[in-house]
Amino acid sequence: MANKIVKPSTLPGFIEWLPADQIAFNKMMDTIRKNYEKFGFIPVDTPVIEKSEVLLAKGGGDTEKQIYRFTKGDSDLSLRFDLTVPLARFVAQHMSELTFPFRRYQIGKVYRGERNQKGRFREFYQCDIDIIGNGKLSIINDAEIPSIIYSTFTDLGFDSFTIHINNRKVLNGFFDAVGVDNKVDTLRIVDKLDKIGIEAVKEELKGLGLTDESVARIEEFINITGSNDEVLEGLKKLNLDNEEFTLGLEELSKVVYYIRQFGVPDKNFMVDLKIARGLDYYTGTVYETILNDYPGIGSVCSGGRYDNLAEYYTTQKLPGVGISIGLSRLFYQLKEAGFFKESVSSTLTKALVVPMDENVGYSINVATGLKNAGIPSEVFFEDGKFVKKLNYANKLGIPYVIIIGGDEIASGILTLKDMRSGEQFKLTVEEIINKING
Amino acid sequence: MANKIVKPSTLPGFIEWLPADQIAFNKMMDTIRKNYEKFGFIPVDTPVIEKSEVLLAKGGGDTEKQIYRFTKGDSDLSLRFDLTVPLARFVAQHMSELTFPFRRYQIGKVYRGERNQKGRFREFYQCDIDIIGNGKLSIINDAEIPSIIYSTFTDLGFDSFTIHINNRKVLNGFFDAVGVDNKVDTLRIVDKLDKIGIEAVKEELKGLGLTDESVARIEEFINITGSNDEVLEGLKKLNLDNEEFTLGLEELSKVVYYIRQFGVPDKNFMVDLKIARGLDYYTGTVYETILNDYPGIGSVCSGGRYDNLAEYYTTQKLPGVGISIGLSRLFYQLKEAGFFKESVSSTLTKALVVPMDENVGYSINVATGLKNAGIPSEVFFEDGKFVKKLNYANKLGIPYVIIIGGDEIASGILTLKDMRSGEQFKLTVEEIINKING
Incomplete structure (x- = not known):
């Protein structure tokens, strides 16, 4: 009796690679893992499925719309949409069994029901590291992170890449000092500078109700450029009487100082006052990483410092700093850009x-x-x-x-x-x- | 404003390990992967979520009951419950782009909404290899599989384990010869011998309507034991005039001959006429692997030969042979049994x-x-x-x-x-x- 044949196909937005690509993909993932482990990060592997009330404890925004949520029996289940929320839950749940600072890495698939488009996946790998302190965490950790990015992307075969670094306190403090009330929206708009350009940013800022004077000061601020030392000098010269700004500038200066101690060449990192990261989550140092030969990919490794990892799961204060590499998207974009030039093998057999x-x-x-x-x-x-x-x-x-x-x-x-x-x-x-x- | 605190917890049946255990788990997974790659298996990483019509093309049985199935938008989605069905879909879908015999490995999480009980997980890792032929596949592959099991479990640190080997054609042909009509149910009952004992098996066989004579012949058959050569000799001496039995015995003899060529010591494999594997899927050689110091765990690595991998997705005949290690359950049971004796570290840092x-x-x-x-x-x-x-x-x-x-x-x-x-x-x-x- 012949079976009814079902057409073999995968869901839109769900990628799988043929052997040659899968081998190249795994090689990248192994390189990332090796680097994370070399720097003393500990593996964690949380479940892909969690309780919806846990994953959505914060809720709001795109998360609720994009999440894969369903019921089985009387359980309300969701697939994780990042590795940060599960980390927060993990640390809060197992706090007494962990040693702090807790340096963990996790490499795994996450799920977002995004609109289906080229190079955007609904199932994709993230490769995360975070250093979590119990109550406090030295600023030197913020400087170690770029050294891990440097080591990892060098090992991945890139020589021209720039780690862009900024500090949210510098931004927040500056906005306060120049009379910006709606800082979250202002940050979101400034963060889009590279995508939409300065004129559009200025328009949107005016749309927020900012005065021409405030908008001009913001433009002046994001135009402070030059060498890392020149940018720090430029910030000092603003002479702003704002506590948060002063604290942020101090942090940023320390981070630059220690990044050099970690041996990251100045050509591979830059203080960039234009980056803010879209998330309201970050409170200090923020990072983006650009492959200079593939600028169209955008940031390939981003993250930052946050004051409170697990505020939805514990009253304990858990500051941390971390980064994430969106490996599936990075691999896809590099493949499209012709990065994998050498004739690749479809087997590991020698x-x-x-x-x-x-x-x-x-x-x-x-x-x-x-x-x-x-x-x-x-x-x-x-x-x-x-x-x-x-x-x-x-x-x-x-x-x-x-x-x-x-x-x-x-x-x-x-x-x-x-x-x-x-x-x-x-x-x-x-x-x-x-x-x-x- | 203080947040509402959600109690951090995971779903029942969903395991996560603390660092020391996770490190030991990863070490086992790495060892398995290294062995699979050494034998020339190619990595495949299919999506965790597939179309329900694809995963349930065969349908029926426990699968439909246990599967995690849900809708998003107008898509009917399911989480994979094993790695074999996705392999069948993958091979049928990409047939023209693959080289046969196609040796693939996949290590990944699968999902089954089983009744929650100790040591049974709803999310667990499987570590699979399969060798897929296009139209036909040499029987020597059936003998290579035990050599991979031998290499892998030796590397995992076990010295006393036995790979039990049988052939479904031997069983089927024998049942035909002694007048058993309902072979599938008879196989299922014989397969339970180790769990329920010979008397219960005989009772159940009689319950199927088998004659006392047939049941006596079956008992005699499963009592053919001794060295591998003695069991093969015992089967020959049955002198059964049945084509399938004769073919199965020939296959089994060849497999034993070649297993020795692959260097697997006789103490590590045995022809065991009692094993059948519950699935109606297998058509020739079948394997189970017992850790002799931990017999309570049951088979830690099972599989077999099948005639037709992807009959629900293509009319192309794709015979294959493969095995699976249920790593999450194995790790859990070994941990419970005190296998990980050496003081384990909670970090990889030296x-x-x-x-x-x-x-x-x-x-x-x-x-x-x-x-x-x-x-x-x-x-x-x-x-x-x-x-x-x-x-x-x-x-x-x-x-x-x-x-x-x-x-x-x-x-x-x-x-x-x-x-x-x-x-x-x-x-x-x-x-x-x-x-x-x-």
């Missing part, structure tokens, strides 16, 4: 052992030897002509084929074919291992 | 650098040197007494602390404290790196 007849035992032994030497290997067991077997290696991009017939078994001298150059060598297993590992 | 005063630049440099030498390291930046800083290392289980004050900075000779032994050493950074890496 050597295919091809037995020329049904006597496969010797071939199995050879492959086992290679695997024990750390070389991912396979034996081709299927029937067929020799050319079909070579074709399997070719299509997958396996770099080496080892051919084993009666002569090879008798002599112990095997034929190694380099699939990229087409060259053939007569070698022992030992020599083959050295050549491939070499 | 060295904590403790500056004795506010001059942290030198300490940062030391930590950077350690990280560049592959040693995960942190600097303790928070204020507080020395004992508080040491306590951080103690609580997390960081093995080494490096103490840096004015004398150390002046001389370049640092104090290294081994937190396990309490010993202190005066060493240069180079010497510290060699000692920790040594």
